[in-house]
Amino acid sequence: MPQSRQRATILEVAHAAGTSKTSVSRYFGGERERLSRELQGRIAAAARRLGYRPNQMARGLKGGRSRLIGMLVADIRNPYSVAVMHGVEQACRARGYSLLVGNTDNDPAQERRHLALLAAYRVEGLVINAAGSPDRELARLAEQGTPLVLVDRELGEVPADVVGLDNARAIDQALDHLQAAGYREVLYLSEPPDQASSRRARLARFRHGLAAHGLSGEARCLSIGHGPAAVGEVIDGVLASPATIPRALLCANGNLTLAVTRHLQAHGTPLGEVGLMGIDELDWCELVGPGITTLAQPTDAIGRAAVENLLQRLESPQPASPPRRTRYQAQLIPRGSTRLPFHHDRSQESP
Amino acid sequence: MPQSRQRATILEVAHAAGTSKTSVSRYFGGERERLSRELQGRIAAAARRLGYRPNQMARGLKGGRSRLIGMLVADIRNPYSVAVMHGVEQACRARGYSLLVGNTDNDPAQERRHLALLAAYRVEGLVINAAGSPDRELARLAEQGTPLVLVDRELGEVPADVVGLDNARAIDQALDHLQAAGYREVLYLSEPPDQASSRRARLARFRHGLAAHGLSGEARCLSIGHGPAAVGEVIDGVLASPATIPRALLCANGNLTLAVTRHLQAHGTPLGEVGLMGIDELDWCELVGPGITTLAQPTDAIGRAAVENLLQRLESPQPASPPRRTRYQAQLIPRGSTRLPFHHDRSQESP
DNA sequence: TTGTAGGCGTTATCAA
DNA sequence: TTGATAACGCCTACAA
Numbered sequence: 264m265p266q267s268r269q270r271a272t273i274l275e276v277a278h279a280a281g282t283s284k285t286s287v288s289r290y291f292g293g294e295r296e297r298l299s300r301e302l303q304g305r306i307a308a309a310a311r312r313l314g315y316r317p318n319q320m321a322r323g324l325k326g327g328r329s330r331l332i333g334m335l336v337a338d339i340r341n342p343y344s345v346a347v348m349h350g351v352e353q354a355c356r357a358r359g360y361s362l363l364v365g366n367t368d369n370d371p372a373q374e375r376r377h378l379a380l381l382a383a384y385r386v387e388g389l390v391i392n393a394a395g396s397p398d399r400e401l402a403r404l405a406e407q408g409t410p411l412v413l414v415d416r417e418l419g420e421v422p423a424d425v426v427g428l429d430n431a432r433a434i435d436q437a438l439d440h441l442q443a444a445g446y447r448e449v450l451y452l453s454e455p456p457d458q459a460s461s462r463r464a465r466l467a468r469f470r471h472g473l474a475a476h477g478l479s480g481e482a483r484c485l486s487i488g489h490g491p492a493a494v495g496e497v498i499d500g501v502l503a504s505p506a507t508i509p510r511a512l513l514c515a516n517g518n519l520t521l522a523v524t525r526h527l528q529a530h531g532t533p534l535g536e537v538g539l540m541g542i543d544e545l546d547w548c549e550l551v552g553p554g555i556t557t558l559a560q561p562t563d564a565i566g567r568a569a570v571e572n573l574l575q576r577l578e579s580p581q582p583a584s585p586p587r588r589t590r591y592q593a594q595l596i597p598r599g600s601t602r603l604p605f606h607h608d609r610s611q612e613s614p
Numbered sequence: 615m616p617q618s619r620q621r622a623t624i625l626e627v628a629h630a631a632g633t634s635k636t637s638v639s640r641y642f643g644g645e646r647e648r649l650s651r652e653l654q655g656r657i658a659a660a661a662r663r664l665g666y667r668p669n670q671m672a673r674g675l676k677g678g679r680s681r682l683i684g685m686l687v688a689d690i691r692n693p694y695s696v697a698v699m700h701g702v703e704q705a706c707r708a709r710g711y712s713l714l715v716g717n718t719d720n721d722p723a724q725e726r727r728h729l730a731l732l733a734a735y736r737v738e739g740l741v742i743n744a745a746g747s748p749d750r751e752l753a754r755l756a757e758q759g760t761p762l763v764l765v766d767r768e769l770g771e772v773p774a775d776v777v778g779l780d781n782a783r784a785i786d787q788a789l790d791h792l793q794a795a796g797y798r799e800v801l802y803l804s805e806p807p808d809q810a811s812s813r814r815a816r817l818a819r820f821r822h823g824l825a826a827h828g829l830s831g832e833a834r835c836l837s838i839g840h841g842p843a844a845v846g847e848v849i850d851g852v853l854a855s856p857a858t859i860p861r862a863l864l865c866a867n868g869n870l871t872l873a874v875t876r877h878l879q880a881h882g883t884p885l886g887e888v889g890l891m892g893i894d895e896l897d898w899c900e901l902v903g904p905g906i907t908t909l910a911q912p913t914d915a916i917g918r919a920a921v922e923n924l925l926q927r928l929e930s931p932q933p934a935s936p937p938r939r940t941r942y943q944a945q946l947i948p949r950g951s952t953r954l955p956f957h958h959d960r961s962q963e964s965p
Numbered sequence: 966t967t968g969t970a971g972g973c974g975t976t977a978t979c980a981a
Numbered sequence: 982t983t984g985a986t987a988a989c990g991c992c993t994a995c996a997a
Contacts, residue, residue, distance in 0.1 A: 270736070270758055272974055283984045288976060299982065314754050319734040320680060321974035323671040325989050339700050342693075349690050352717045356724065361731050364715055366703045373707065380712050383670040385621070403665045407621055521897055528901055546872055547898030550879055623990055634968050639992060650966060672990035676973050 271313035279309035291317050323385060332360045332570060333386035335377055337393040339366040343517055343543055343562060344392055347414055350566020351390055358574055360387070367393055375400055382409075388573030390414060390566075391423075394458065410576040412569045417460040422586055424576075426569045428542075428560050429590035430464035436558060436595055437513055437540060438469075438476045445603045446538045447508040449473065449480035450501050452494075452523060453515035454487060465515055465542070479508075487522050494522045502537065509603055511538025517545050524551055539600040542593065553599020561591045622664035631660035642668050674736060683711045683921065684737035686728055688744040690717040694868055694894055694913065695743055698765055701917020702741055709925055711738070718744055726751055733760075739924030741765060741917075742774075745809065761927040763920045768811040773937055775927075777920045779893075779911050780941040781815035787909060787946055788864055788891060789820075789827045796954045797862035797889045800824065800831035801852050803845075803874060804866035805838060816866055816893070830859075838873050845873045853888065860954055862889025868896050875902055890951040893944065904950020912942050 277284045282302060289297055290306045298306070309315075323329040332355050336344050348364070355362045363386055365377030374393055378400040381389060389404065392414040401421050405411050411423035441449055451469045456462040469482050483501075485493045498512070514520040520541030527534065534552040541548075544559035568589050576584075628635045633653060640648055641657045649657070660666075674680040683706050687695045699715070706713045714737055716728030725744055729751040732740060740755065743765040752772050756762050762774035792800055802820045807813040820833050834852075836844045849863070865871040871892030878885065885903040892899075895910035919940050927935075 270733075273976095274974080284975080285977090285984055285986095286982090288974095289983090292976070297982070302982085314758070316730060316734050318675070318736060318974055319731075320671050320674040320736055321989090322976075323989095324669070324675055324973090324991085325975045325977080327989080329671060339703060340696060345691060345696050349717065352690060352715070353719075356717075356727070361735065362715055364703070364713055366700065366707075368704075376707070379667065380670075383667050384712065385669060385671055407665065524901055545898075547896075547901065550875055550898065551901045624992095625990080635991080636968055636993085637966090640967090643992075648966070653967080669990055672973090673992075674973095675975090675990080676992045678973080 270318075271310075271315040273315070273317070276306065276309050276313055276315045279313060280305040282306065327385075329385040329387055330360050331363050331384055331386045332388050332390065332573065333363045333365065333381035333384070334390040335365045335367065335374065335381070335393045337367055337369050337374075339364070339368075341518065342545055343415075343560065346560075346562030347392060347566040347569070350563035350568075351570055352566070353563070354567040354570035358570065360570075360574075369394060374398070378404070387577055388412070388570075390569045390573070392416070410573045412572045414565060414569055415461050416458070418458065422583070424572045424587045424589070426565055426572060426589045427461055427591070428565075429592055430461050431468040432590075433542060433558050433593040434465050434468040434472055436593060437542070438472045438478065440556070440595055440597065441511050441513065441538060441540065441601060442476045442478060444511075444538065444601045445509055446511040446601070447478060448510040449478050449513055449538075450498075450510065451480065451482040451513045451515065452497065452519050453482060453484050454519065455484045462515060469513070480510075487518050491522060491525060494519075495526050498523065498526055502532070509536075509538065511540065511601065514539075514541035517541065517543030520545070520548070520555065520557070524555065528552075534600040535602045536604055538603070544594075544596060548596075549598060551600075553602065556598045556601040557596050558593035559596055560593055564591055621669075622661075622666040624666070624668070627657065627660050627664055627666045630664060631656040633657065678736075680736040680738055681711050682714050682735055682737045683739050683741065683924065684714045684716065684732035684735070685741040686716045686718065686725065686732070686744045688718055688720050688725075690715070690719075692869065693896055694766075694911070697911075697913030698743060698917040698920070701914040701919075702921055703917075704914070705918040705921035709921070711921075711925075720745060725749070729755070738928055739763070739921075741920045741924070743767075761924045763923045765916060765920055766812045767809070769809065773934065775923045775938045775940070777916050777923060777940045778812055778942070779916075780943055781812050782819040783941075784893060784909050784944040785816050785819040785823055787944060788893070789823045789829065791907070791946055791948065792862050792864065792889060792891065792952060793827045793829060795862075795889065795952045796860055797952070798829060798859040799861045800829050800864055800889075801849075801861065802831065802833040802864045802866065803848065803870050804833060804835050805870065806835045813866060820864070831861075838869050842873060842876060845870075846877050849874065849877055853883070860889065862891065862952065865890075865892035868892065868894030871896070871899070871906065871908070875906065879903075885951040886953045887955055889954070895945075895947060899947075900949060902951075904953065907949045907952040908947050909944035910947055911944055916942060 273284050273287050277287045287306055295303055334351055338344060352362050363384055367373040382404055388410045390412055405421050413423050413425045415427040417425045453462055453466050456466060466482055473480055483497050485497050512523060514523055540556040542558045544557045548555040548557050624635050624638050628638045637649060638657055646654055685702055689695055703713050714735055718724040718728060733755055739761045741763055756772050764774050764776045766778040768776045804813055804817050807817060817833055824831055834848050836848050863874060865874055891907040893909045895908045899906040899908050
């Protein structure tokens, strides 16, 4: 039954235990062995009685170690971001760090604000999954020795590690699958690349891979923010022309898969006859129509890798080894949305 | 171009600006007016040059205000939790607080650990959406004056505000809708209530409301963690009996809606003929089959309300006003999964 | 308008 | 094995 109205301090515990701040500090600082059994007991009892917890603020101030990892997220409601965050959180917990999150709702101003805040709390490392115009603040952080790791996108200017999908390979997997399934024309849908390097990488690989796979088709960029109409226009524009060969839609991320599925559903387009596949696996992909084929990203692994990366840099004495890239493979989950009805299959098999 | 390898301190800025710590402190502490224009300029220049940012750790230590809000989440990948978190984050940002999150993956041990950590960082308030066996640590926090707000569940022991859905009303809305749609037997599916008060509230209201609506049916609890088999067993057990009257399934939350939908889908059960509806709106509910009827929770509002609640208590001088309950109404989104095929409709309309 | 001198709760250094 | 004491970076009387 603690009587204290306020959180106890190390000094109070010391008094209560009839000893000095130093010993209490040692007790909680992982140097218990240096204390006599008896003193340990007294400190433990006093601390328990007072409900004492070392103040991380004070600790951080003294040692310069905040034990905080910051994470900047462009959209906290994006399942991909959350999934990665889950991995990040796991790794932090496992390594004794806490996670300070900043959600920017895709607003550069908020991004700067959050960056400043995270810096103010002296986060020891920063995981970034945000638009990130090569920011002044970001560069400064890196300069001052805060390790940065970018998830799913890289920033040319700032020295930072990158963790994410092997985008080129993923696009190849998609094209392989679509081609093997009998589709001959592929429409690739992406959000505008802007600074997001992974979007650029996927786009570039698609353009390159189309010919290599003997496929026709094209890539189109569209902003989901502009409402469902934008998606509809693009898709309709392409699907309107008579289908002489089997056609498929390839979505560059989960958001697009959702938007496209909504549109197709609303127009009663039969999934499979028009192929549909997307990068990012989502809860519902197996539930819609015949199921939607996806390329699943190992999000937990990506999140954990991001943190491991940070901590490694924190612990390593090397001031600035060159940026590292960690790439993970996507996992293909084939479903009905890329299964052609029988008559189409036949027409493909005869050369 | 800052030269410093280390983050600058207030003292360095003071020196660089040819002034004292105090003035620099005032400059950044929102007392610029008290400084001469000229001094302001010098400080601004020096600070910019050195890339100075006040150290929140030191600030928090001195003033006792960490400017941190903690949030404890049982499952960070649960869309409901994330949606609430989005609201929480928005409100924090708007009020100049940062968010320290702890994800427990439904593990009570992790919950305690996180609670201790959040306490160590001296969070000024705590938003909790977790299992929360009335924890020793939690009680202590409340005792020491940290305001607590529980989202979607209440803990008998600990004094805390509660923000969440008007559960009784929501169940009524569901039963009203199902009844009006022509269903006469309702199977209510819930996760085990345990300490989660909102589950208990919904369950109790369902049992009470069934008769009041002239419906037959029953409520069943099942653990999703036990795999899809558990869900299947319960549903099959009920649906196996010959359907003499139109039957519907009512899911107590989004997780269950997902699990149930998976099962029904796998068995080709026609949605609508067997009614399906759930609490929690999810991205994909409009996409599956004829669409799944849901009761949407105003998650953003709930998250924001949680923070407002905390800050109000922080700012109010009252030591301990009685716990407050804030309840929000659900919004019914009717879809095909609760639309009976025509012949059923007819049979219902003749008494 | 500006500056000086503690002290917030910890850890690190040094001495006993 | 223990304890006094000086930082850590900042804010806040108080004084000039």
